[in-house]
Amino acid sequence: MIFFYYQFFHFPIFLAIADGLIYHILFAGVGLGLWYAVRYSQMETNHIGNLLVNHLTAVGITMALVLAFGFYTLSAIPVVKDGYGLMFQSTFIWRVLVGIIQYIIVVLVYYLMMYYLNFIEKMKMEATLKTNMKAAELNVLKSQINPHFLFNSLNSISALALGEPAKARDMIEKLSDFLRFSLSEKPNAIRLFAEEIDNINRYLDIEKIRFGDRLVIVKDLSSKCLDALIPSLILQPLVENAIKHGVSESIGRVEIRITADCFHGFLKMQVENDCEEKPRLNKSGSGIGLQNIKQRLKLVYGRDDLVNIRHEANKFSVILSIPQHDKNDTRYSY
Structure with a gap:
């Protein structure tokens, strides 16, 4: 000018x-x-x-x-x-024309800034909404598992109370410890695999009281996986399902095998049990645990291919693939 x-x-x-x-x-x-x-x-x-x-x-x-x-x-x-x-x-007309052009430029810049700020705010709100919805869905899924497990455990205690009251009392104490730990966990919490195994051991202590020598547990857990990260309470429904369709439906000894290893960026966990030739997975209540796990993993990781179910030669197994996001960790051999 x-x-x-x-x-x-x-x-x-x-x-x-x-x-x-x-x-x-x-x-x-x-x-x-x-x-x-x-x-x-x-x-x-x-x-x-x-x-x-x-x-x-x-x-x-x-x-x-x-x-x-x-x-x-x-x-x-x-x-x-x-x-x-x-x-x-x-120069009056010239000044007015230049002023109008400057006004238009300033206003357009302000509108662009405003739309950018609104866009960022909407993105934040959408992210918060998605997080809240995910947490709400996980809460619903957790509320399905806990009553289901509690119902099965109380049935076991009821069966033991008449014939073996000492075992029933011991089972109540162990059940109390297990539920205290489980219910204190947030539904979307991520924790160490070693902590999840500790919780599974609490659960197995309860079931061993119920089934005695009929229940045989074999674990093959790679030590390099103990500090891998997994969603809390994700393994217990698998073990419960294996016991339900293995030990509960058999009169002999049944072996439950729990294995875990880390490779290709995943923690691979498998729970396998002996079972009849055609497992009755449609029995009322039996599908809650596996379906729950599928939904939880999809919510947490955004993938629906992390659960693999196999049934071969009287062996039923469920394999979980839990992504591990630390690509600098050499344990996973990327």
Whole structure:
């Protein structure tokens, strides 16, 4: 703008510089206030006619303030006050046009900033909503498992109470320890595999009281997997399912095998049990645990291929693949 005043309107160089600086400083000051006008004028809710009227009013007020203050400021400078009125009149239309263009640019920048801020806010709200929904779904899934397990355990205690009250009392104590630990866990908590195994041992102590020598547990757990991370309470439903369809439906000794290893970025856990040729998985209540695990893993990891069920030659097994995200960990051989 200083160049145009000097080159095309033949302003003295000092006047061109003073005029350009003062008007730009004034416009910048008034322009800061335009942010609030843009911020609180919602394009989504306001009619286009109302927005047009608002901005025409705003640009009129802006130009009036800038031109008035600029004129009186420069007119007060002794060096330029003589003849400045004539110069101002000759460039008035030019000043208005430049001011309108500046107004449009500033307003467009403000609208872009506003939409960017709104977009970021919406993304944060959506992320929070998804997290809350996921936590709510996990709470529902957990509430399905706990009553289901408690129902089975109380049935076992009831069966022992008449014939073997000492075992029933011992089972109640172990059940109390197990539930105290399990119910204190948040539904979306992630913890060490070693801690999950400790909890499984509490559960197996309960079932060993119920089934005695009929239940044989074989564990083959790689030591490098003990500090792997898994969703809390994810393994207990598998072991419960294996016992239900292995020991509960057999009159002889049944072996439950729990294995775990880490490779290719996954913790691979397998629970295998001896079973009849065609396991009755459709029996009422029997599908809650496995279905629950599938849904929980899908919610936590966003994948539906982490549970693999196999039935071969009187052996029924469920394999879980738990992603491990630390690619710098050499245990997983990426």
